[in-house]
Amino acid sequence: MNHNSSNHPSAQSLRDILSRYITDSPLHRSHEPEPSADPQSSRYLKFLKPIPWILLLVFLFSFYWDFDNVETTLFSHTYSVEGLLRIISISGLIGFLTNRIAITMLFRPIKKRPLLGHGLIPAQKDRIARRLAISVADDMINPELIQKKIEESGAIRRYRTQVSTSISELLETPEFKADIKSWMASSLRDVVEDSDFRTKLAGDIATEIERSSTKNSIDRAALKAYTFLKGERIQDITDSIILQLPEKINQQETLIDHYLDTLPGMIDRSGASIDQFITVLLERLVQQLDVKKIVEENLRSYDEEKLEKMIKGATNEQLHTIQYLGAVLGTVGGFVIWQPTLSIAIIGTISVLIYAADRLLGGTAKVLKMNDRSSTG
Numbered sequence: 001m002n003h004n005s006s007n008h009p010s011a012q013s014l015r016d017i018l019s020r021y022i023t024d025s026p027l028h029r030s031h032e033p034e035p036s037a038d039p040q041s042s043r044y045l046k047f048l049k050p051i052p053w054i055l056l057l058v059f060l061f062s063f064y065w066d067f068d069n070v071e072t073t074l075f076s077h078t079y080s081v082e083g084l085l086r087i088i089s090i091s092g093l094i095g096f097l098t099n100r101i102a103i104t105m106l107f108r109p110i111k112k113r114p115l116l117g118h119g120l121i122p123a124q125k126d127r128i129a130r131r132l133a134i135s136v137a138d139d140m141i142n143p144e145l146i147q148k149k150i151e152e153s154g155a156i157r158r159y160r161t162q163v164s165t166s167i168s169e170l171l172e173t174p175e176f177k178a179d180i181k182s183w184m185a186s187s188l189r190d191v192v193e194d195s196d197f198r199t200k201l202a203g204d205i206a207t208e209i210e211r212s213s214t215k216n217s218i219d220r221a222a223l224k225a226y227t228f229l230k231g232e233r234i235q236d237i238t239d240s241i242i243l244q245l246p247e248k249i250n251q252q253e254t255l256i257d258h259y260l261d262t263l264p265g266m267i268d269r270s271g272a273s274i275d276q277f278i279t280v281l282l283e284r285l286v287q288q289l290d291v292k293k294i295v296e297e298n299l300r301s302y303d304e305e306k307l308e309k310m311i312k313g314a315t316n317e318q319l320h321t322i323q324y325l326g327a328v329l330g331t332v333g334g335f336v337i338w339q340p341t342l343s344i345a346i347i348g349t350i351s352v353l354i355y356a357a358d359r360l361l362g363g364t365a366k367v368l369k370m371n372d373r374s375s376t377g
Contacts, residue, residue: 017179048324052096059089088334095330099323110304122304129299137292146286168264189246202239
């Protein structure tokens with residue numbers, strides 16, 4: 001095994017070597033894409049967006065014509081519809097604007113103003129951070145729950161098996177095995193060439209040899225004769241031997257190949273112990289983490305604009321839907337203002353029919369799902 005460590009990839013870190021050979025490792029995985037918006041919400045929003053503009057046009061048109069002197073008969077009752085366009089358009093626009101202003105007031109003003117006050121979320125940022133941190137720490141990622149999920153998922157055993165399989169496959173690749181052996185030699189060379197480390201190790205070995213030789217006069221005499229003939233101290237001899245270790249190991253290529261080939265088997269045989277060790281290690285790590293403090297400090301560190309972007313990024317579709325639904329509900333309210341009794345009766349009837357249809361469809365979907373499960377089971 002004669003690889004030049006200065007020109008060979010072994011001079012790189014073990015991480016670099018593994019990343020070149022293990023293409024399906026965390027080193028090569030990209031970040032998961034952010035979840036896309038709910039297509040159903042987007043579809044509704046597409047139809048809701050024009051409503052405020054339509055209401056504005058209707059309001060402007062009402063100054064030109066608004067059912068002037070027009071009456072209609074319904075259920076034997078005569079109703080005047082004069083001014084209806086202006087009533088429903090103003091009500092719809094008020095519903096839209098009030099919802100829009102209410103949502104804006106959640107975030108703005110970012111800084112407290114003398115007359116306009118302070119946005120709800122910026123004003124309560126510290127309280128929100130504290131309450132959210134408590135909720136997350138107690139209900140979502142507390143140590144007990146994490147430990148339970150680790151055990152239930154079997155992730156440690158699964159990944160350990162995957163690592164063992166990957167190592168077996170990699171060790172069948174001559175290039176990878178050569179890189180690993182070269183990395184081992186280079187790493188060992190870096191260690192033994194550290195004079196401080198070598199001096200301490202050689203001193204400890206020399207002290208142990210001299211201590212052991214004092215128990216036997218023959219050993220002591222042989223040691224003195226050896227050092228006399230070499231013309232060096234035991235520590236100097238040991239230092240020289242340590243410095244030659246990388247070259248000596250390079251000469252044992254067959255032995256190193258044997259140990260590398262047996263590595264996957266050793267991992268499999270020690271699988272239970274490895275799993276238990278990693279589980280205990282993770283449990284202790286989780287117990288040391290103050291999840292509440294981490295979440296709270298991170299949220300407190302967010303400036304108001306960043307916090308606004310984070311919340312809007314997660315709920316933007318829903319917030320816009322609420323705004324435009326205000327226009328729809330305001331328009332419905334306009335009909336109630338025009339004719340309260342008639343409008344409430346019609347709206348109530350429609351609401352009951354929608355609720356009944358929803359319950360019916362929900363029950364049907366549940367039955368179909370149960371039938372699918374029973375058929376597949």
